[in-house]
Amino acid sequence: MELLIFGRSVTKSRLHIIIGGLTLLVFILTIARLAVKGTPSTRANTWGIAVCLKSGVFLAYQLLTTHVERFKKWASTKVNMILNIVDTVFWLALFIITIxxxxGAASEASRALGGIIATLAATLLGFGGMLSYISILERRYYKQHSFLPSDIEGK
Structure with a gap:
């Protein structure tokens, strides 16, 4: 398992960039879907905004505690693992609720945007799952060795 964990900080950074970009895209498309006439502002249609904001807050916490020296005292592998798993579950819920x-959408544009949002949510579900897996590996490594491989990679 030690060989699998080394070099994961680059993979995590790339996943964070991909997830951040796709989350922003889902946020914009959800707002665009609500702006289309014929789309009721029900919970099924506004859920995407909440999920994107939650994901953005989780991502901001992880990036700040990883890369900003001032916030590193609040970094925790356990919190990162829990946040990534919760994020993955929420993307699954968004996928199902968007479908x-x-x-029940009245306009074709709303249905099309719903399909695009559902596809992006499924994609984010996959990337979130990969990030969750990496977080679980990091947590196990940290529990065994009391440090992260990224701590010695930079030295």
Missing amino acids: MGSI
């Missing part, structure tokens, strides 16, 4: 909301 349910798209079925």
